[in-house]
Amino acid sequence: MNIYRSLAEVPADLGPTVVTIGNFxxxxxxxxxxxxxxxxxxRALNAKAVLVTLDPHPTRVLRPERKLQLITPTDVKLELLEKTGLDAVLLLPFTREFAATSAKDFCTAVLHDTLHAVEVHEGENFRFGSGAAGDTHSLEALGQTLGFTAKTFAxxxxxxxxxxxxxxxxAVAEGDMAATRHMLGREFFVDSTPARGRGYGTKYAVPTINLAAYDDLLPAHGVYITDLRIGSGDDAITFEGVTNIGNRPTFGADSFAVETYLLRFHPVDLTEETPLRMAFHKRLRSEQKFADPNALKTQIFKDVARAERWFALRRALSNRAN
Structure with missing residues (x-):
């Protein structure tokens, strides 16, 4: 999949294309x-399949006070899009100046002049152009003038x-990982790197790893069944785990962390740059304050026992499917 980061990068002979536009x-x-x-x-029209998206997300430019947290930061979004079979993604830089582009000028410059689109496919809630004035009806009308057909999806x-x-x-903010998985068609995951913890895991004899600060979407505070992939490519190792998201109130002053207890842990090479990918499967409970660290340790092992049963069932179902 080719990635173009401006109109100028798109080859003049890319078209004809079938296009979809959105944040995705x-x-x-x-x-x-x-x-x-x-x-x-x-494929049917002997054209190229092209997706047009914006970076950064328009809300972050036009309404920064909302502090929008993304489900998939741009690099993850591109990774997922590459798996779909698209021929190309056009990643347009979004600025306030770009936001002032009219629907007509956008279609002319992007769809007609650059991509030579023959079809454009959009969801029924699609909006585009300055002030989000354009919709699917506008797109259809502009297509009649500019030579492409617009198709709308319910x-x-x-x-x-x-x-x-x-x-x-x-759903993610509520910790509802089942609903999240159903809508995404996959597990919700986040990418990060290791952070230096406060030593509690080592002190209390449980193998733990903390994720570095993560600015995008995380599930609600609580305890989750997770998989943690350490590294990338053929050298990656995945550990089953139990992850706490929250402020660790048992230890006094709040200190937010995403901390994972690793099941069947064995030593691995780990630096502050090692890539980590954490997939969230199920929320076990909300975060709570315990009387002392030993009480917390007892609860951790109860959480681990529940997670072990969940992972055992997953392995059994996987073996049956194979």
């Missing part, structure tokens, strides 16, 4: 449905609600 935060099941259709139509449903990035953020 999470690359969730709704996004995946549109992307699959874009790819299928591109929202993909999950239960009685439609799948959206905002609903996924809410």
């Amino acid at each position: 935060d999470g690359v969730h099941c709704g996004h995946q449905t549109v992307i699959r259709e874009v790819i299928a139509r591109a 929202a993909i449903e999950s239960g009685r609600t439609s799948i959206s990035s905002s609903r996924i953020r809410h």
Whole structure:
């Protein structure tokens, strides 16, 4: 998959293309449905399948006070998009000046002049152009002038609600990992590096690792069943674990951490730059304050026992499927 980070980087002979435009935060099941259709139509028309997205997310530029936390930071989003089979992603820099571009000028410059689009596929809530004045009806009308066909997709449903990035953020913030997994079509995960802890894990004889500060979306404070991948590529090692997200109130003054107890731990090479990927499976309980560290240690082992049963069931189901 080719990645173009400006209109100027797009080859003049890239087109014709079948295109979809949006933020695609999470690359969730709704996004995946549109992307699959874009790819299928591109193959049928002997065209290139292209996704257009914005960086940074427009909310971070236009409404920074909201402090939007992303489901998938840009590098993770690109990693997930590469697995879909798209031919290219156009990652447009988003600025206040760019935000002032009219819907007509956007379609002319991006879809017609640069991508030579023959079809554009969007969800029914699609908005674009200055002040979000453009919608799917505008897109269809502009397509008639500029030579592309617009196709609109109804929202993909999950239960009685439609799948959206905002609903996924809410589910993650509530610690509802089952709903999150259902809407994403995968486990929710975060990427980070190791942080130096306060030594409690070592002192109380439990093998733990802390994630470095993470500015994007994390689940609600509490204890979770997780997998932690250490390293990358063929050298990566994954440990099953139990992870606490919160302020560790048992030890006095609040000190936020994402701290994982590693099951069946064995020593691994670890530096402050070692990549970590943590996948969240299930929330076990909320964070709580214990009378003393030994009481906390007792609870940790209860949490571990529950996690061990969950992992054993996962292994059994995997073996049965194979």
